[in-house]
Amino acid sequence: ITEQTEIRGQLDFREEECVPVPLNEVEPAVEIVKRFCTGAASFGSISDEAHRAMAIAMNRIGGKSNTGEGGEDPMRFTQLEPGEFEAGAVKWDIVGGDTFRSKIKQVASGRFGVTAEYLANADELQIKLAQGAKPGEGGELPGYAWGGADLPSAAPRYVLH
Structure with a gap:
């Protein structure tokens, strides 16, 4: 059925004409x-350990x-000392750099967590203007996800657009 419904199923490769x-x-x-x-x-949508794993892996490559x-977390802006580093339930094998x-x-x-230090530690800024997964004005950061009170997303600031 893939051959009938997918574009790749409609293609033929002429391998004899392929030149490496x-x-x-x-x-x-x-x-x-x-x-x-x-x-x-965002932190809370995935665990801290998963967030750190993606960051360290992407930095290494x-x-x-x-x-x-x-x-x-501003602690994440600093270079780590080589050796074993424990964060949450994970022990990391840290290498130089x-x-x-x-x-x-x-x-x-909502500008959650946006500070001058946060912005200064960016190689690239991504400005999110909309979120398709949530209807209306946005969502809510539940208190259990960060250890405080529930935080509804702020109304969109159209001045950013």
Whole structure:
């Protein structure tokens, strides 16, 4: 059924006409991975451990992780000492130059966690103008997700647009 409903099922490859591209003409993997980015995932939508894992992995390959809405713990901006580092339920094997810092900082209408320090530690800013998954004015950050009171998203600030 895939052959009938998917575009790839309608294509035929003429392998006899394919000529391999010489490796010296191909961009090296170390350059390709610099364009790799994670999707925006705010702390609370995923665990702290998952957030740190994405950040450290992307930093190690030269890619970029995205904080998502909600800011980032300033402790993550500093370079870590090599050795074992314990955070939450995870023990990390830190190598020289590792950091948990996300290179992409997201700013959304609620501006949760947005500070001058947060913005200054960005390699790239992502300004979120809309969120398709939530109807109306937006959602709510439940208190149990961050240890405080429920926080409804602020009304959109159309001045940003």
